Amino acid sequence: MDREAQIMRGREAFSVQAWTAAFEALASAEAERPLDTADLELFAEAADMLGQSDHAVVLLRRAYTAHAEAGSVGRALRCAYWLCKLLAWGGEFAQSGAWLARAKRLALTQPGCPEYAYLGLLDAELHFRAGEFAQMLKVVHRLPDAGDSADPDLAAGTTMTRGLALVHNGDISAGLAELDDAMVAVAEGTVSARCTGMIYCVVIGACHELQELRRAKEWSESLAKWCAAQPDFTGVYRGLCRIHRATLLQLGGAWPDAVREARLACTQLTAGYGEGAAGGAFYELAELHRLRGEYDDSDRAYRDALSHGWDAQPGLALLWSARGRKAQAAAAMRRVLAETTDPLRRTRLLPAAVEILLSDGSGEAASFADELRDIARDHGAAALRAMAGQAVGAVRLAEGTAREALPPLREAGRLWRELAVPYEAARVGVLVGLACRALDDEGSAALELDAARQLFQRLGAGPDLARVQRLTGTEQSPLSPRELEVVGLVSLGRSNHAIAAELFLSEKTVARHVSNILGKLGVTSRTAAAAYAFAHGIVARDTAG
Template identity: 45%
Template sequence: MLFRERAWADAYSVLTRAAEREPLCPSDIELISTAAYVMGKDAESDAALERAYRGHNERGSAPGAARCAFWLGISLVMRGEPARGGGWLGRAHDTLAYEPDDCAESGLLLVPSGLHALSEQDSDSALAAFSQAARIAERCGDADLAALSSLGQGQALIQRGDIRQGVEHLDAAMVAVTAGDVSIIASGIIYCAVLIECRRILDLRRSQEWTAAMSRWCGTQPDLVLYRGQCLVHRSEILQWHGQWAEAMAEARRAVERLAWPRQPAAGMAYYQLAELYRLRGEHAAAEQAYHDAVEHGHSPQPGLALLRLAQGNADAATASLRRVLDETHDQPARARLLAALAETLLAAGEASSARTAVVELGEIAESVATPLLAGLAAQSAGAVLLAEDKAAQACAELQAAQRVWQELEAPYEAAHAHALLARACLALGDTDTARLELEAARGTYRQLGAARDLASLSVAGNPGDLSPREREVLALVAAGNTNKRIAATLVLSEKTVERHVSSILSKLRVPNRAAATAYAYQHGIVQ
């Protein structure tokens, strides 16, 4: 009854008390393990599975023992204990040595083989193993094996480059989870793995959709601790994309605390996510330390560290790092994130032609992978390059396309970047009213998020260009579209004096004309 109602804490309490009074059968001990796992009591869950394994062996139930050994092995491997985990998976194989090859448990033992092939980038062997497991699942009617097989097939297809078919298999596995067809432990594994794949191919929309579905599913189980391992990190990333930076920071810190000791495979990812949030908030020293911690835990600090160097004014170092990592990276979605960052650093260094090359490849990847996030990245990067090439009208079209993607994905920080770039394009086209609105939108979002560095880039304190107070007044009026005659009347000056002020302003700002001076005024907060 308690298990059917998913009252995990009560079930765990009742069963453990019962075990103290009298020996339980192996299937009841497995229930203790499941309840403990769901509540985040990993050590207790492992101990119960070991007892269940021994109980099945004593009763001569090889399939039952093998299933317990399989789940214990998989859980240990996922928590960063490959030696112990591998030992238990080996026991599972030995236990089934004299059993039929097509029992459900034999299908489960194809899963580690498929995962090993994936780790070796052997997608064909992985697909063969998971497809064989799927056939066994169909014959045996085993829902866990069917869902795990579908997940593995999806992972193998994505690794092979067949992303559209791959995500169909991922979706099938998640439908089985949210429909309640899959055991609770398998559900957590599948959800986390699907999020990993969605993150890898930059499919933010699918991540958001399945996270929302899982949140509803988890809401009916108050004792459930679903978010563990990489799931904690992905949850932080999704919160970050939605502009919930404070909540994302709390999740990232929780992930670091849970994963860093004893060291688990996802710890480096957790530190990297923490570093990204610090960088976005302008806390450079904290970001530097977190990137260092990520490297210590085996995770690449790029492209985040390069963007930190760019924020610190070292575009050359940022560009060199990104180019080196790109030479070593062949996975398309991973290259896409690096290429977007490289285009940004190259534009900052004044290398528009090289940035164009990076953006062309980024566009090709976006077309191949076909996820909204990649489409937005490609359009926004293309718009920035077009601006640098003085093609403002074309830049507007790309940036407006990016803006639509960010609105659809509810990604306010990226949308603010698009607003800021659109403001520059509108100014270049002489549309100062729209430019003002775009800048106000960017400033409002940066202020709300706490993006201190980005906000500062739109409004420079002090006296840009070493302008005199009177010159700042004249520049503000120029930016508002006033003629010299009207400025003279407003400030009670002669037109000749206004002409001298305008000439001095152009010289100090090193810009060629009034339009460029207007752009400067908006970009640097002289006109609000």
């Protein structure tokens, strides 16, 4: 196929978002002779969508230089925008800043260039990363009205950034309206693929932060369809999409699917550019391991999140608390709350602070529950109201006022069920059961606790299931006598071969027993099975000696 035919093939593949075909055709044409700048930009975007970010960076540098030398300042600034974002995702912040400065110098040669607004979007993003939300809003207010732009990416990006700035400056309703407006542009198909991925990720992320779960689910379903239509989309934004999907799957109770998505996100985001977001993937994976009682795996994933620049709190403090390190967990929550002033970011921390400080017995939990209730009252999101009711009810129950605990707890349970968040609904059910027990209504307590037990069992929430079994006097091992023997030897570090020899079994039979044990305990590794067995008394710790 001659060069011109390859270029036409590449353009056609690009137009239907067949990224691999577009990349290969344009690469073949480029190998014969350098592409012109318009095709070079298509080549760069295809590389970006395929996760070949190193290649995309090189191509965008070339496109920027070619546009600048030809006097096409606006097109050069657009290339600079995507180049700076790619470099930042790769953790190359110094290079990203240098290219932004270079682009600003170029913009001075053509005052009034509409694409100068791209550089304003980058400035706003820098303020956002630094938590300088007031400065971010000032930058956004200086940007031209999005409707005045003939560039769909610039218009949608401006709307998205304005929405994010308004949300983080307390104007939630106006901010959400802007974010929804940006999503309308995505739904209409007027923006580029990479801009579509960016907007999806930012909007769904903002919805998670605001606890706007219904909105997040709606946009996430739309995102899933968009991703399914282009199976070779594997770039940075695909990894981010997987993180959001894992979070929603976790909330919805599909924990094995959530683990799969989180692991895929970890793999994608550590394979090249995307290191700046990989911490979020490891954090989500750590949370899932923690909820399932896989504490060693959880600890490793939290450490991976930290190594990628992600704050591992409050999950790490909850893990420490679950492992009995109450004082360490409480100290971590006091420290991180003292550092965090933004109300929306505090809502991520306050429920964990209430839970940890109640178990610590320090008496500080009530003030944090009241703060969460006040934020929920101001912002109004159903999930925030559920979190607040759960926290306030838990505090009142701990204070010995069970009757006063029941109204906020029942309201929290209703909201979690409406939002289809079964794990939190079950946790509230345990508190309702304990409140009923404190009021001598043992019949209702038994019903509430049994309903929670069934949910925890279905989810694979081992630690919560064990707690309910202790509360109801029904704690027993889910393992058969033979499986108890096998897990005891697994806990001592024995191999399948050694276990087979000791129990006079075939290795195939031992392997089957180990597989059954992992399934029954809801864990994924021998180490996690041993830890679970120790933690839940299935195997006494002195067997290790």
